[in-house]
Amino acid sequence: MKRRSFVKATAAAGTVLPLALNGMGVKTYEDSPLLRSLGRRTADGKVLVIINLSGGNDGLNTLIPLDQYSNLSKARNNILIPDNKVLSFWDKPSVGLHPQLGGLRDLYNNGQLSAIQAVGYPNPNYSHFRAADIWMSGSDSNESWTTGWMGRYLDGTYTGYPKGYPTATMPDPLAIEIGQMVSLAFMGPEVNMGMAITDPTTFYNLASGTTDPTPNTPAGNELAFLRLMAQQTNQYATVIKNAAAKGVNKSTKYPTGGRQPLSDQLKIVAKLISGGLKTPVYMVSIGGFDTHSEQVDSSDHSLGSHGNLMKQLGDAIAAFQDDLKLLGLEDRVVGMTFSEFGRRVISNASNGTDHGAAAPMFVFGKAVQNGVIGANPTIPSTVTVNDNVPMQYDFRQVYASVLTDWFELPAADVKVAMGGKEFNTLPIFKANKASIDDYIDLVSRISLNRIFPNPAVSHTQIEYFTESGNVKISLFDAMGQLVRILKDDWHGHGTYVVDLDVVGLRSGNYYVQLSQGDKRITEVLLVQ
Numbered sequence: 065m066k067r068r069s070f071v072k073a074t075a076a077a078g079t080v081l082p083l084a085l086n087g088m089g090v091k092t093y094e095d096s097p098l099l100r101s102l103g104r105r106t107a108d109g110k111v112l113v114i115i116n117l118s119g120g121n122d123g124l125n126t127l128i129p130l131d132q133y134s135n136l137s138k139a140r141n142n143i144l145i146p147d148n149k150v151l152s153f154w155d156k157p158s159v160g161l162h163p164q165l166g167g168l169r170d171l172y173n174n175g176q177l178s179a180i181q182a183v184g185y186p187n188p189n190y191s192h193f194r195a196a197d198i199w200m201s202g203s204d205s206n207e208s209w210t211t212g213w214m215g216r217y218l219d220g221t222y223t224g225y226p227k228g229y230p231t232a233t234m235p236d237p238l239a240i241e242i243g244q245m246v247s248l249a250f251m252g253p254e255v256n257m258g259m260a261i262t263d264p265t266t267f268y269n270l271a272s273g274t275t276d277p278t279p280n281t282p283a284g285n286e287l288a289f290l291r292l293m294a295q296q297t298n299q300y301a302t303v304i305k306n307a308a309a310k311g312v313n314k315s316t317k318y319p320t321g322g323r324q325p326l327s328d329q330l331k332i333v334a335k336l337i338s339g340g341l342k343t344p345v346y347m348v349s350i351g352g353f354d355t356h357s358e359q360v361d362s363s364d365h366s367l368g369s370h371g372n373l374m375k376q377l378g379d380a381i382a383a384f385q386d387d388l389k390l391l392g393l394e395d396r397v398v399g400m401t402f403s404e405f406g407r408r409v410i411s412n413a414s415n416g417t418d419h420g421a422a423a424p425m426f427v428f429g430k431a432v433q434n435g436v437i438g439a440n441p442t443i444p445s446t447v448t449v450n451d452n453v454p455m456q457y458d459f460r461q462v463y464a465s466v467l468t469d470w471f472e473l474p475a476a477d478v479k480v481a482m483g484g485k486e487f488n489t490l491p492i493f494k495a496n497k498a499s500i501d502d503y504i505d506l507v508s509r510i511s512l513n514r515i516f517p518n519p520a521v522s523h524t525q526i527e528y529f530t531e532s533g534n535v536k537i538s539l540f541d542a543m544g545q546l547v548r549i550l551k552d553d554w555h556g557h558g559t560y561v562v563d564l565d566v567v568g569l570r571s572g573n574y575y576v577q578l579s580q581g582d583k584r585i586t587e588v589l590l591v592q
Contacts, residue, residue: 178436213463237300319379355407511585
C-alpha cells in the first residue's frame, strides 16, 4: 500500500495516534496543508480561533430582526424573545441580540464585532453530519470532499512534513483543536496535521528520542512513519506543556461555577498564546444547539437551554477578548463562530425548532470592522413548517475574507483553499478596501422594486433596479433549495422586469433574490 493510501485509510477510519500522557490523550494526523500554509504566512504571529456551535444554532433567536417582529410573533410565539428584552445595537435599532449575549453586545459597542446575516450555501443539507462536513470542507452540497478548507491551503507550505519537523522556525503544533478528535477542516490531501488536546496542564515532558531501524519493506515504511508521528507527538506535547506553564490568564471575567466548557477552552487558548506558542489556528466547540424541544423556559423565553448557551457564548468570548487585551495580544488574534445550520422560521409544538438553513456568523477582535453585514431576513406573513431563512451570503465568502484580509494570502492561494473556486470577500476586517458604510451604500443602489401579482397563481413580474454589472435573479423555495435562475447576465444602470411562470410550482412561500457581486436583496413570493 502506498503511503498516501495508507494514511488516507487510517484517517478515514478515524484512526489516530493516541498517546496516554498522564491520562490525557494527544492525537495527531500527518500533513495538514492548512497548518503548513498558515505557519509560513503568519510570521507576524496572527492567530485565528474558530468556535464551533455544534448542533445547529437558532439564528432568529440569536440575531433578532426587530423589523420583522410582527411576523416572527406569528411564526414562533412560544419561543420568541420579548422585544423589550432584546439587546439593541447603538446604531442599528432594527436588529438586536439575544438578552443573554451581553458580552457580544459590549464587544459591538466597543467596535470589535462583525455580525454577518443569513450565512449558508445553496441547496442546504439538514443532516448534522453531512452539513458539518460541508462547512468543514468548504464543498458544495452535492460534493463530498475528504479535505478541509484550511488543509488544502496549507498543502504546499510545509513541504515534506512530517520529516524534519518540528523545526527551529516552527517548533510548535500547526493547529490545535480542544477536544477528543481533529476535525475535517484541518485535513489535507494526504492527512490531517491538527493536534487534539483536552487539558494541557496535565502534559509532562517526554524525551524525543530516536526511532529504531525498520526493514525496507512496505510494512516497514509504514511502521517507520507511525514511529515518527509518535515521536513528534511527544515533542509537541512537551512544547504545549511548556507554553501552558509559561502562559498566564489575566482576565477576571471568565465565568466560574458549574460547567463552563467554552470558557475553559478559550482560557486554555489564551494561556497557550501568552506562553509563546506559535500555533496559528485553534478550534474550540460547544454543543447543545440541537434544540428540538424545550428551547426556552415557558415563563421567560430569554431563559432555558438556548438562553444558557447564549450566556456561555457571550460571557466566554467577552472574557477571552478581555484576557487578550490585558495580555497585550488583541492585535494578533481574531475569533469566528459557525454552526452547521440554522433552525426553521416556525417553532414546533415542543417549544423548540427544527433543522433549518442560513444563520448569522460572528467575527470578533480588534481587527474587525464593527457592524452588521447584510439585511434582516425577510419573514413571510404566513409560514409553514418548511419555511427557512434564505441564504444571503455563502459561508465560503467568510472563509475567503479570513484568508485574504486577516492572513493576507494572495488570491491564488485563497482559490486553492476554496477548492479551486472564487468567492467575493466581505467587509469584515479593517484591512478590507471597502468599509461597511460603503458596502451599505452599494446595497442601497440595487433594489427589488415590486413583485406583481403577489400572491401569484400562474405568473408574476419582478421589477428591479441595478447598477451596471452582472446581475443574477434566483428563485429559492421555502427549504432553501434553488428552484431556478431567472437572470444571470450583464446589466447597465437602470430598471428591468423579468417574467416568472409559476405554473407547476407547489403552493407556498418562495424567495426571489437579486444579487450583484456580494450584494443581496431578498423578497418573499407567495405561490397559490
